[in-house]
Amino acid sequence: MHVEEFRIAQFGSRLGTRWEGERARERLESLVRSLPEEGQVRLSLHGLEVLSTSFADELVGKAYQRVVDGEFGDRTMVLETPSRELAEGVDVKLAQRRLAMLCLRDERWELIGLDTPALSETLARILDKGQTTTRELAEELGLQMNACVNRVARLAELRLVRRRKIGMKGPQDIFEIHSILEA
């Protein structure tokens, strides 16, 4: 998978207004567009002192909304932060937009924005395995197939996993599911 880093600190260490965020977003979206299909942008908060909620929404919230809406095909976006506190503004604004994003810190991941125990539990299993199927996942999580398919569909809608239909069992689609994090 092709991964490109986008360091937000390139625009300053204390950010900022919506006006500043809008200008930064032009650069971010241009980078996303330049990636191959299934490419990924790692948004890095390293080097930042302050990230206001307004800047976070204008840069990350709005760009990520477009990713989730499918405007950038299968490309994905992940946040990297040196501290949870710095990611607070992104967390708040993604939740306000009912979006969720993978956030990496100290080689661990967490969901920021919209989060539910069910989403996190399912996502954790997929990220651990790297690749799985809805059938495997349903067995491992002790879920009815329908419930598992719904959870995976929600994760895929939120661009937190990739899924491919590999067949059918009765009326039920069987999917192969892929982590969006490199192994």
Place this chain on the structure above:
Amino acid sequence: MTEATRLTIETIDTVLEQVIEREADTVDLRGARFVDPHALLLLALLVLECDEAGRPLRVDWPTAPAVRRWMTAMGLFAEIGAAASSPPPRDASSALQPITAIGCEAGIGRIVEGFHHRLADRYPLTESSRRTLTAMMIELFQNIPHHSNATGRIADPHGISAMQDYEDSIFLAIADKGVGLRGSLRLRPGYEGISDAQALDRILREGLSRFSDAGRGGELKRIVGVVRSWDGAFALRSGSALLYFDEHGGDIYDVPAFPGVQLAVRLPLRRFGADG
């Protein structure tokens, strides 16, 4: 005439009441022994508003030298275009951050940097408190270009801010005489009939914004949360409504109608700690 010896968040509305509701053409502040930044900005806007309305306000300024020096150092007389009779020598050391114009959004980063440096020069703020305060200033300052002239009908909303430190607190004040919270929210379909008090309440309690975009709004609500958690005091005045709270509680009050939004945050110095 006013007999207030302290012109503060708690008392400045008595001055506005005399001028706006009783149409007094003179305000006697000679006895004032203390003025806070919120009252200072409201005084500046009141004088400018009266000038623009064609009925200039005569102000008998405080006679206490320390108060006069501070008002001069804060740039009040320059702001209202008045030569304070025999202005005392400027004592810049007493003013933490003099009155600063908040205009277009592009200039806000530089203004916040200025406020940040003034504060950092005087206090060894912790990393966390510096972040919180800087983010708070960014959000509050940009509300002026975002909302004070939302209707496009205000010739000059005159956004200004100032900051002062005290023995036990830091006081940030921001004010404009634009369309106000109600004027801004009324632009959103379905909110045309909202009152000042309702606008204030819904913005602070629900994070409502004039924009329908899901990512907009909520900043003032979050700032209120921070101020509460830090045992600070908060005043937000718009039109004829004032929300005020401190560590003892608070409420929404009726006040004399005045254009725009005036906001004050007082944070206990102990919350800022020291690095290391």
